[in-house]
Amino acid sequence: RWSRVKGRLRTSVGEDVYTSWFARMDLEGVQDESVHLSVPTRFLKSWIQAHYADRVLTCWQAEMPEVHRIDLTVRTAMRCAAPTKEATAPAEQRRIEQTNGRPASELRATAPVSASHDALGGSPLDPRLTFASFVIGRSNTLAHAAARQVAEGRRGDPVMFNPLYIHAGVGLGKTHLLQAVTWAGNSGSERKVLYLTAEKFMYGFVAALKTQTALAFKEALRGIDVLVIDDLQFLQGKSTQAEFCHTLNALIDAGRQVVIAADRPPSDLESLDDRVRSRLAGGLVVEMGSLGEELRLGILKSRVAAARAHHASFDVPEAVLDYLARTITHNGRDLEGAINRLLAHSKLNAQPVTLEMAEREVRDLIRPQEPKRIKIEDIQRVVARQYNVSRSDLLSSRRTANVVRPRQVAMYLAKTLTLRSLPEIGRRFGGRDHTTVLHAVRKIEALVARDIALSEEVESLKRQLQE
Ligand code: ADP
Ligand code: MG
CATH class of the missing domain: 3.30.300.180 (DnaA, N-terminal domain)
Structure with missing residues (x-):
């Protein structure tokens, strides 16, 4: 029947x-x-x-x-x-x-695939972000190898790690790597590779819901061989997340490859459901660390080479590259920005790039390393451990010698390693007056200047705190 x-x-x-x-x-x-x-x-x-x-x-x-x-x-x-x-x-x-x-x-009836076509256009790709222009260094070797492996797979190949989840801070090459996978996957292979930012996924899905083509959207997504999602941390909204989860499960279960980038590991994607997080963590999770100096130099050289393709006369002396690699430590975007500026400047003024020009032009890109925020509690803890007293001893009003000196050292460190004011430090040390703190700071400063043992002790404490 x-x-x-x-x-x-x-x-x-x-x-x-x-x-x-x-x-x-x-x-x-x-x-x-x-x-x-x-x-x-x-x-x-x-x-x-x-x-x-x-x-x-x-x-x-x-x-x-x-x-x-x-x-x-x-x-x-x-x-x-x-x-x-x-x-x-x-x-x-x-x-x-x-x-x-x-x-x-x-x-x-609505034809499933055609209706979803617009929603599935994918996010725009930058033609410069390929494997050829991706510089390999210590911090990205594994991520690069995994991405290559994924990009070189053929339809029907067993999937080695699924999803491939790459996380790193801003400007460390996530988008570059993901787009490289997409370019490589889409050229010369019969596989369908789709690159979507999490935002695009979200809007595509919401738009599809409005026009009642959500099913079509979903079905079309599931016809993809390799789904590449960038900036997953921006995925918001319960229903989009649920839809993302369904898509993820469906693709992985069907042996399709999923590649994801985010600015944090799966466990830190607070807004996502536990089950999604564990599915995300179930493949290969790779972190890309900060760009080492050598890698920065490599990226600068690759950028210069790319610029020279259009501007043959453009050249950046080794000394300038070294200077930039040493001073621009934050992220790849600033490196790219620096080369663009030097290019623009040397073109407009018809001048060769010099060190002086570089120093002048990229000054604002050279941000001091963000100092690690050190907390007063941490200082008290580390000092107490070092001198074998308790933290409450440091905060107490006891005035025995074995507590007074460590307390003064801790106050001195609080003054030199944090931005707290003297009254604030006094408050945090059991409600002492700011003149007491000032006295301690001066005392230790004076002692450090002539007591090598103390000076080394203080340096070692600083190092422990800065790690
Ligand atoms: P993210 O997506 O992690 O924020 P991007 O991929 O957008 O970072 O990288 C920022 C810039 O740095 C881009 O211009 C990118 O080409 C460049 N970049 C980062 N890492 C590399 C690398 N390993 N090789 C070449 N260029 C890189
Ligand atoms: Mg990015």
């Missing part, structure tokens, strides 16, 4: 629509007047409910006139967070008979 119903449905909606939406619908059972059907995904369910409810019922009634209700459920146990409360409970149980009597226009 079930196969006869399916046959009717196929005739009723047409072959294409049938395979798009009903091929994976299963009969769970028939009880009295209700038929229980299941589909593998939430989207399929809501799509069928919204568009084909009465068609399904009619087909059943043709075979079994006593049927008056169709229950449609999602088959597999949900591994992903429910999109929103409203979308789950009551709506979930809504019987599809309730959609009887909808205007015919709502029952119109």
